[in-house]
Amino acid sequence: MRKQIVAGNWKMNTNIAEGISLALELRELENKFNDNIEVVVIPPFTHISEISNVLSDTDIKIGAQNCASEEKGAYTGEISAEMIASLEAKYVTIGHSERRAYYGETNSILNKKVKLAIKNNLTPIYCCGEKLEEREAKNHFDVVKTQISEGLFDLDNKDFSKIVIAYEPVWAIGTGVTASPEQAQEIHEFIRNIITEKYGKEIAENISILYGGSVKPSNANEIFGKTDVDGGLIGGAALKSNDFMGIINAF
């Protein structure tokens, strides 16, 4: 059985005091969370150490929003996968559409990040998803296939099995517009099919594929109800503890 995951990506929000207070709220609420769901919070790098202390006596896991594409050395301003792993973080998002769009991250750069994350025992949450014009041109299947094959398909079976995929249509991120449950299912099934072709059915059936893009407590249940949707990568709604809990409990 594949894992069901709800991960909250805080993006570049909260100062340290606000971040700690949000983590404290989650710690208080944790006993009301659905036990079957792996809950992950993904704060800014600067907060990871403090927040992993706050959440140390909970089952909530910590992630980072990015990691460097190089192992170590003269790369001013970068944060390596090894540094993240040394902070008790378990996950790292790689290739979020904001990284692709604003920081020029290509599939080949992301492929290097994925490998360094795995080498350091972090679980990559590899993000993919098409822009509005790509969907309108009906290119979304090709776009997602290229992102996944160029970013991931040179991994061997063992390493590929460690990946979590997040499908996030760019037109749904932070816009209030969500993909319909049918649109999400259609592309999640497509992703699982291309994984089956490359790695076989057993591996494909065990990979968690999350949906992201304007997930809220009010729409999560319908989206998570689809066969190939194994949870969500949550932006805006992850900044409000009660909304985040509503999404966790929407399964």
Ligand code: PGA
């Ligand atoms: P959103 O962001 O939930 O605010 O749309 C999702 C994401 O970027 O992961």
